[in-house]
């Protein structure tokens with residue numbers, strides 16, 4: 001089962017010869033590729049090893065929404081880590097979005113990146129209060145957002161009888177596989193390598209380096225970065241008991257008439273999200289709250305109950321049955337406090353995982369942080385350390 005975006009998956013050959021690089025990276029998703037992009041920009045050699053094909057995991061199965069901030073609404077993050085740390089993390093995600101914007105602008109064939117903003121519709125009075133609080137906090141950072149009520153909300157969204165919504169002006173969207181291809185090209189142009197069909201089966205750390213093994217070849221490096229999303233526990237059993245694999249369901253419709261709003265919408269505490277692509281296709285995901293226990297685990301399977309709800313919503317939105325083009329599922333990695341893990345688990349073995357369904361900017365933030373630590377001697381962010 002592949003996603004709509006994964007129709008553009010391109011097979012890459014496996015690594016068949018031993019190589020020496022500065023940094024070995026395990027996992028060819030956003031985390032691994034962005035880390036390879038930023039390290040190779042600074043002159044390091046990297047080898048990215050992907051067990052399937054780059055973009056096979058969550059990075060090729062997501063909604064394509066590029067959203068600064070963290071997985072939780074901002075007031076939740078403040079409660080977890082305090083105001084100063086929450087602001088600092090939020091700023092890192094805004095910088096990360098800047099990197100996405102820059103790579104998109106430099107892409108010769110484009111990655112379908114735009115910043116139409118997005119609307120967060122409150123499910124109830126409690127979420128509305130959170131959105132009001134979010135706005136106050138964003139104001140203090142100079143991040144543009146607007147509270148919308150009744151008449152400001154597009155007519156087709158008003159029937160939901162909600163207290164209102166918060167429009168975030170800077171939010172973006174992208175074609176995930178196009179971005180992945182651009183990153184691979186940029187990394188390869190600098191003399192580094194990305195390999196498919198190269199499942200890592202062992203990491204051996206010594207006093208002077210690491211050796212990363214696949215069935216066919218070995219990569220010797222100064223450091224290794226484990227960027228394998230919810231599979232982190234396979235290679236790092238000592239820490240990953242706190243990362244939970246959680247499925248997300250999505251579908252895309254055939255091209256349908258234009259909606260009366262041209263930006264993505266999130267509703268009900270982020271459990272529902274949808275947007276319309278320039279070609280008229282609707283991309284719809286979420287509704288996980290309908291079956292939270294049933295959506296735990298690694299298996300990439302469709303959930304009939306949730307897929308049924310996605311379909312009903314699509315048909316209601318458009319007013320026509322029979323419009324579903326493709327359905328898929330993907331695996332997210334959830335942490336206990338809903339903050340990612342970025343840091344060392346051994347001196348030369350680092351992990352970046354647990355993006356809680358919010359990876360398009362947070363994986364870039366992780367890649368930037370690891371680059372800063374490795375090349376500029378910056379400190380790790382305590383709130384993101386795997387053993388916090």
Ligand SMILES: Cc1cc2nc3c(=O)[nH]c(=O)nc-3n(C[C@H](O)[C@H](O)[C@H](O)COP(=O)(O)OP(=O)(O)OC[C@H]3O[C@@H](n4cnc5c(N)ncnc54)[C@H](O)[C@@H]3O)c2cc1C
Pocket residue numbers: 026027028029030031032049050051052053054055056057058059060061062063064065066067198199200201227228229230231234235247248249250285329330331332352353354355356357358359360361363
């Ligand atoms: C349905 C769904 C919708 C989402 N929507 C959004 C969204 O709209 N916006 C947003 O910001 N985020 C979204 N997310 C979250 C986002 O996609 C992820 O946080 C992000 O893609 C994680 O990137 P990653 O590189 O860490 O993981 P992945 O993309 O999963 O990459 C990890 C890779 O590691 C490989 N791997 C695993 N084990 C090994 C091994 N032993 N050896 C070699 N390779 C290995 C896997 O095959 C995989 O390709 C969504 C996620 C899902 C599932």
